[in-house]
Amino acid sequence: MAFWLVKTEPDAYSFATLCQVGHTRWDGVRNYTARNNLRLMKPGERVLVYHSNIGLEVVGVAEVAGNPYVDPGHANFTACDMKPVGWLGQPVPLSLLKSDASLQGLALIRQSRLSVMPVSQAEFDRIVELGGGIQPLLPAKAPRKPRSAKK
DNA sequence: GCCAACGTTGGC
DNA sequence: GCCAACGTTGGC
Numbered sequence: 001m002a003f004w005l006v007k008t009e010p011d012a013y014s015f016a017t018l019c020q021v022g023h024t025r026w027d028g029v030r031n032y033t034a035r036n037n038l039r040l041m042k043p044g045e046r047v048l049v050y051h052s053n054i055g056l057e058v059v060g061v062a063e064v065a066g067n068p069y070v071d072p073g074h075a076n077f078t079a080c081d082m083k084p085v086g087w088l089g090q091p092v093p094l095s096l097l098k099s100d101a102s103l104q105g106l107a108l109i110r111q112s113r114l115s116v117m118p119v120s121q122a123e124f125d126r127i128v129e130l131g132g133g134i135q136p137l138l139p140a141k142a143p144r145k146p147r148s149a150k151k
Numbered sequence: 152g153c154c155a156a157c158g159t160t161g162g163c
Numbered sequence: 164g165c166c167a168a169c170g171t172t173g174g175c
Contacts (some may be wrong), residue, residue: 113172
């Protein structure tokens with residue numbers, strides 16, 4: 001069971017959008033190291049979502065929703081479906097990651113341009129802890145059970 | 152807006 | 164296969 005961190009520019013595609021839509025294809029990655037990481041993803045694995053450029057913080061957790069496949073936009077690259085798991089209780093800013101002794105090995109810090117990277121379970125757990133835990137999304141609206149007219 | 156870091160391209 | 168030039172990312 002691996003753990004991951006992906007970056008997105010929130011003005012292009014934010015975690016809020018993922019939560020609203022409920023499911024997305026993570027594609028458009030055009031870097032071989034990031035692609036190789038994408039290819040290693042397995043359904044059910046957890047993914048920290050980081051907002052680059054605007055925010056500069058980890059905001060939520062997603063889940064790999066299927067096996068990686070060829071990016072429809074470019075045969076040499078890879079896409080993977082994701083679905084939201086929940087928001088962190090509070091975002092965890094890059095500055096905090098940088099100042100946390102247990103997170104100095106993060107690729108996010110050491111290789112700032114990489115957009116898809118593995119994190120250890122310890123790193124994952126620590127970031128979630130700094131974020132005050134995962135706030136599960138409300139389940140999709142269940143169809144209301146029709147109330148019986150009869151008593 | 153600037154610039155450092157990094158990746159890619161292409162001439163040789 | 165090297166390396167200079169160039170482009171992109173992303174924090175500051």
